Amino acid sequence: MKTALVLFISSALFTGIIGTAYWFVAHEPAGTMLLGFMTAALLVVAAYMIFAERDADLYADRKDATMPDAAGEHVGTYVTHSPAPFWIGVALTGVMLGFVVSPAAAGVGILALLFLGALMIVRSR
């Protein structure tokens, strides 16, 4: 995680420096704001890593780790199929097309999304 943290902090530092230099050179608000937002977004991720993941101990980060080191009782349960993504895609398309051709289609799409969301919450319990 250390490398990932360095990556986000150095990226934020870089965009912060570029943004500051850009403001003083160009006095142009749109680009400065965009670079500022980007710096802030990178800092949010870096802050999450510092405060929420600081105790994370990944086997992947140990140079001499082996597979049995990381293997517990079982590796995990994986879902290989789910109908939800396809129907979410269909519903979202309905919503987006609804904004162009018919508000009714957007309404149906939004209802479908709400239904799918509720269904996924119920099934996850």
Add this chain to the structure above:
Amino acid sequence: MSAIAEPRVTAPERHDILSWITTTDHKRIGVLYMATTLMFMAVAGLLAVAIRTQLARPGSELISPHGYNQIFTLHGTAMIFLVIAPFALGLANYLVPLQVGAPDMAFPRLNATSYWMFLFGGLTVFAGAASNEGAASAGWTSYAPLSEITISTGLGQDFWIVGLAMVSVASIMTAVNFVTTTFIHRAPGMTMWRIPIFTWEMVATSLLIFMAFPSLTATLLLLFVDRRLGGHVFDPSFGGSPILYQHLFWFFGHPEVYVLILPYFGVVSEVISTFSGRPLFGYTGMVLAAFAIAGLSMGVWAHHMFTTGAVNNPFFAFVSFLIAVPTGIKFFNWICTMWGGSIRYTAAMLYAVGFLMNFLLGGVTGVMVASPPLDFQAQDSYFVVAHFHYTIGGGSMFALFAAIYYWWPKIYGWRLDERLGKINFWLTFVGFNVTFLPMFFMGVFGMPRRIYTYSGEGALPLLNLVATAGAYLMLLAAVVFVANIVISARRRDPAGDNPWHGYTLEWATSSPPPEHNFHRLPPIRSARPLFNIEHPEADQS
């Protein structure tokens, strides 16, 4: 080899159509992405042939001006948003978990949702062609006020906006998945400085998508507000600013160029290393160069706006020039990897070498147009068309085919025919250069881009005719590629698990891999774990 417990799955592997629609397996989603993008590429390629046919001679009436505008808009949009970038996302979907030793992507359902949003978004863009005034016709950049409702009155532009908004959000979701998978789901011993170069390039690409694509989504939203909800954000007659549109668009648009190329830098690095029989020269330098390119690319957006007179040209020229440094490092490292190696000129390697030659020309002309005095001459001319196609067509597209020939045996378990592959390469290489090299001269002779006809005087008619002949040669190359797939599919020449003698982790599993990728993982002690198994006596540092 160390044993690892086999993951439990909820159901046995299925192969019916429903199982493809409901799949959350990263490999199947990767295949769906790549197949979809190749379909879009076929359509966009045919549109390009239509463009070249129209321009084969001056004064042609084959296509109407409005039809021509729609065709080049759809061609550009499809190639950039629906082909080159998403193919890399599909390839990475397939490869990143395999290369880092993960059983799947971090968020499988989100991954599948991203694919369906991409597919439906792409179809929505094309669906605009069936609307009242046809498809969008304001170019792939859709500058305001050209794309405003007062000029582009048809629904096609709205289909374009909502379709691309879906593609944009889908790309951001996929980028989240790649970064999380790479950071969190690596196999034990696969430290960050041991992950393969392709995966590193995808991390850099994902960071770029994080930073740049929200700007695209916001721009599309604001344009939609202008068009359908009575806004005037970009409308100068009500105090809006078309320059703001260009700032917002290019803040996405230039990093997008590197989203289109960075994954393919990774492909070329892997292919050159394998077929030169040598480890990648300067692994650390290559990784740092990728991030330097990604970082710098966020500070160059307004070099597309030099001629507006509304941006600080020296600042953007300086940062643009700087990008040549890390790109040069990559070039030197590729050449040094090949230097002294026992090179095998397979179809994949030929495409990688073709990439180097074409991209060099694209890159050098990129440095030229990064200079404001030269850019003022080349702006909106065919010189820029040639430059752009040499980077994305001659660069990314060549690497795309290198990737297909290289990883096809892993994905399907059988090889593509090498002889047909080489014919495919030479037709593409010659066709590409015959098409796009004359365009530099067309630009110098003053031919503006995005026009449906041109003057019959001077060298332009001959140059255009040559370019059109090259386009048909590339069409022939595409036919050979399809024939290769059909013939090879009938023959099904077994490839084995590691046909090219690769050393990264994806070659350690069967071809095609099992549902959760690895029954066993080898110990990972370097960036080339399979090399360590073959040569345990070698220094593993």
